[in-house]
Amino acid sequence: MIGEISVEIPGQGLHEITARVADLVRQSGIQEGLCTVFLQHTSASLLIQENADPAARHDLERWLNRLVPENDPLYTHTQEGADDMPSHIKAALTAVSLAIPVAGGCLALGTWQGIYLWEHRRQRGRRRCVVHVGS
Amino acid sequence: MIGEISVEIPGQGLHEITARVADLVRQSGIQEGLCTVFLQHTSASLLIQENADPAARHDLERWLNRLVPENDPLYTHTQEGADDMPSHIKAALTAVSLAIPVAGGCLALGTWQGIYLWEHRRQRGRRRCVVHVGS
Amino acid sequence: MIGEISVEIPGQGLHEITARVADLVRQSGIQEGLCTVFLQHTSASLLIQENADPAARHDLERWLNRLVPENDPLYTHTQEGADDMPSHIKAALTAVSLAIPVAGGCLALGTWQGIYLWEHRRQRGRRRCVVHVGS
Numbered sequence: 001m002i003g004e005i006s007v008e009i010p011g012q013g014l015h016e017i018t019a020r021v022a023d024l025v026r027q028s029g030i031q032e033g034l035c036t037v038f039l040q041h042t043s044a045s046l047l048i049q050e051n052a053d054p055a056a057r058h059d060l061e062r063w064l065n066r067l068v069p070e071n072d073p074l075y076t077h078t079q080e081g082a083d084d085m086p087s088h089i090k091a092a093l094t095a096v097s098l099a100i101p102v103a104g105g106c107l108a109l110g111t112w113q114g115i116y117l118w119e120h121r122r123q124r125g126r127r128r129c130v131v132h133v134g135s
Numbered sequence: 136m137i138g139e140i141s142v143e144i145p146g147q148g149l150h151e152i153t154a155r156v157a158d159l160v161r162q163s164g165i166q167e168g169l170c171t172v173f174l175q176h177t178s179a180s181l182l183i184q185e186n187a188d189p190a191a192r193h194d195l196e197r198w199l200n201r202l203v204p205e206n207d208p209l210y211t212h213t214q215e216g217a218d219d220m221p222s223h224i225k226a227a228l229t230a231v232s233l234a235i236p237v238a239g240g241c242l243a244l245g246t247w248q249g250i251y252l253w254e255h256r257r258q259r260g261r262r263r264c265v266v267h268v269g270s
Numbered sequence: 271m272i273g274e275i276s277v278e279i280p281g282q283g284l285h286e287i288t289a290r291v292a293d294l295v296r297q298s299g300i301q302e303g304l305c306t307v308f309l310q311h312t313s314a315s316l317l318i319q320e321n322a323d324p325a326a327r328h329d330l331e332r333w334l335n336r337l338v339p340e341n342d343p344l345y346t347h348t349q350e351g352a353d354d355m356p357s358h359i360k361a362a363l364t365a366v367s368l369a370i371p372v373a374g375g376c377l378a379l380g381t382w383q384g385i386y387l388w389e390h391r392r393q394r395g396r397r398r399c400v401v402h403v404g405s
Binding site: 001002034036038039040041042043067068072074075076077085088089091092093095096097099128130131132134 | 302303304317318319320323325326328329330332333334336337363364365368369370371372373378379380381382383404405
Binding site for chain 3: 169193194234235237269
């Protein structure tokens with residue numbers, strides 16, 4: 001089964017999509033299999049991270065923003081805004097594709113794992129994921 | 136087929152799990168397919184790396200420990216210990232899910248590739264991977 | 271279906287393999303499914319990145335070369351050349367395995383996404399990917 005998730009993004013940051021992906025798994029009716037979430041963009045990422053303390057996600061974002069700052073004199077690809085080239089680098093350091101086993105009809109996530117769409121651009125926008133659920 | 140690998144971890148570092156994953160592939164009886172290893176934790180990673188010279192893995196660990204040190208004043212998520220927030224960041228920069236083709240009934244790894252569970256926390260513990268093998 | 275892509279590499283840099291992967295998907299005849307590309311090496315990576323402005327890829331390479339320079343006094347694994355240990359680190363920070371959904375018989379890539387083999391070593395050579403296409 002192939003499905004799609006379209007996410008309205010208010011701006012830079014981590015946006016949880018676990019429930020959206022779990023819905024598609026449920027709709028597939030597959031009991032044992034594999035769910036693959038694929039992001040169709042190059043300046044945002046998919047991330048599995050701690051869903052408990054929001055401070056962990058907050059620190060993660062601040063750390064990556066410090067590692068890959070805007071306005072680095074190294075950048076030549078600057079015509080799409082100061083946040084564009086850092087976004088491509090952040091996407092390359094993280095993931096655009098996540099494969100999660102399905103067991104008992106559910107995503108086999110650990111207790112503290114959530115699935116996040118990590119927007120690296122500053123502006124509002126819409127991002128699209130293609131989801132495959134197979135046995 | 137869905138299987139599980141539970142790994143006893145003595146502490147921070149790279150722990151090879153190639154043989155454990157290969158066993159599950161053999162048990163599945165699948166000749167041509169895909170094996171997906173998924174780690175159910177957010178402060179450890181899965182890594183495919185050189186299985187020959189241990190110095191390469193040693194340098195890799197030291198390099199990442201230098202990039203993501205403990206006690207960085209940026210961290211606010213500190214109540215679970217000095218090694219906790221660095222572990223989440225390291226996990227975000229690496230992978231929790233690996234998909235490896237199966238050919239001729241075996242993992243289609245390159246000659247020098249091993250599969251490692253990369254523990255980022257310092258304490259002893261147990262980590263769990265869910266493994267899917269499908270055709 | 272399991273296929274192989276063997277890529278002649280002129281040296282360090284990003285080499286697009288989108289058309290090669292798309293060919294294998296076409297040959298498989300699969301309309302809805304999942305395509306997994308797996309690189310059998312530990313000093314190169316697979317990357318999905320912007321296929322439009324080459325400056326974005328150029329900046330990405332220069333940024334990673336600055337983050338992971340050659341001749342870092344931390345390295346002990348140096349007998350295979352100054353570019354070897356940085357290559358292992360870069361491979362660990364990026365990906366060796368990419369899963370992309372197949373829809374309507376084609377890779378479900380976004381408009382601006384290309385698939386690249388990112389060679390981290392300096393010398394000419396040949397790299398091999400194993401590709402699985404399943405439903």
